[in-house]
Amino acid sequence: MTENDAMENAASETETVSEAPAADGAATRIAALEKEVADAKQAVLYAAAEAQNVRRRAEKEAADARAYAVTAFARDLLSVADNLERGLAAIPAELREDEKLKGLIQGLEATGRELANVFQRNGIARISALGEVLDPNKHQAMVEIPSDQPAGTIVQEMQAGYMIKDRLLRPSMVGVAKKAE
Structure with missing residues (x-):
C-alpha cells in the first residue's frame, strides 16, 4: 500500500468517525424531541380528562342544588304538617259531628290535603x-x-x-x- 492510499484510508476513517458522532447526536436529539412530544400529548390528555371531570362534577352539583334546594324549607314545613295532623287527630268524634265546627274541621282537612299535594309536587x-x-x-x-x-x-x-x-x-x-x- 502506498503512502497516498494510507492517507486516503485515514481520511475516510476520520470522516466516518466525525459523521458518526453527528448522526448519533441527531438521533439522540430526535429521540428527546419525540419524548417531549409524547409527554406533551399525555399532559394534554390528562388536562382534557380533568376538565371533563370538573364539568361533570359541576353539572351534578348544579342538578343536586336544584333538586334539593328546598330541603331546609321542607324540614320546616314538616313541623307544620305534624301539628296540623295532631290537631285533627285530637278532635273528638262528637265534635266532628257538631254543625258549628264541621266547616272548620273540613277546612283543616282540606289544608292537610293541599299540604300533602304540595309535598308530592316537590318530590x-x-x-x-x-x-x-x-x-x-x-x-x-x-x-x-x-x-x-x-x-x-x-x-x-x-x-x-x-x-x-x-x-x-x-x-x-x-x-x-x-x-x-
Whole structure:
C-alpha cells in the first residue's frame, strides 16, 4: 500500500468517525424531541380528562342544588304538617259531628290535603313504617314494644318520616316489636 492510499484510508476513517458522532447526536436529539412530544400529548390528555371531570362534577352539583334546594324549607314545613295532623287527630268524634265546627274541621282537612299535594309536587314523600321491618336508613327506633309481631317489625309510628326525592329528609320515629317475655 502506498503512502497516498494510507492517507486516503485515514481520511475516510476520520470522516466516518466525525459523521458518526453527528448522526448519533441527531438521533439522540430526535429521540428527546419525540419524548417531549409524547409527554406533551399525555399532559394534554390528562388536562382534557380533568376538565371533563370538573364539568361533570359541576353539572351534578348544579342538578343536586336544584333538586334539593328546598330541603331546609321542607324540614320546616314538616313541623307544620305534624301539628296540623295532631290537631285533627285530637278532635273528638262528637265534635266532628257538631254543625258549628264541621266547616272548620273540613277546612283543616282540606289544608292537610293541599299540604300533602304540595309535598308530592316537590318530590317529598312520606315514608311507610307500620308493619315494615326496621330500616335504619329510614326509621329511628325509639322504643321496643312487646308484641306478637316478629322482632324488628315496626308496630307504632310516633312521628312520620319523609324522603325528598331519593334522600332522607327526616327519619320516622317508631316503636319496634320485641319478643314477648
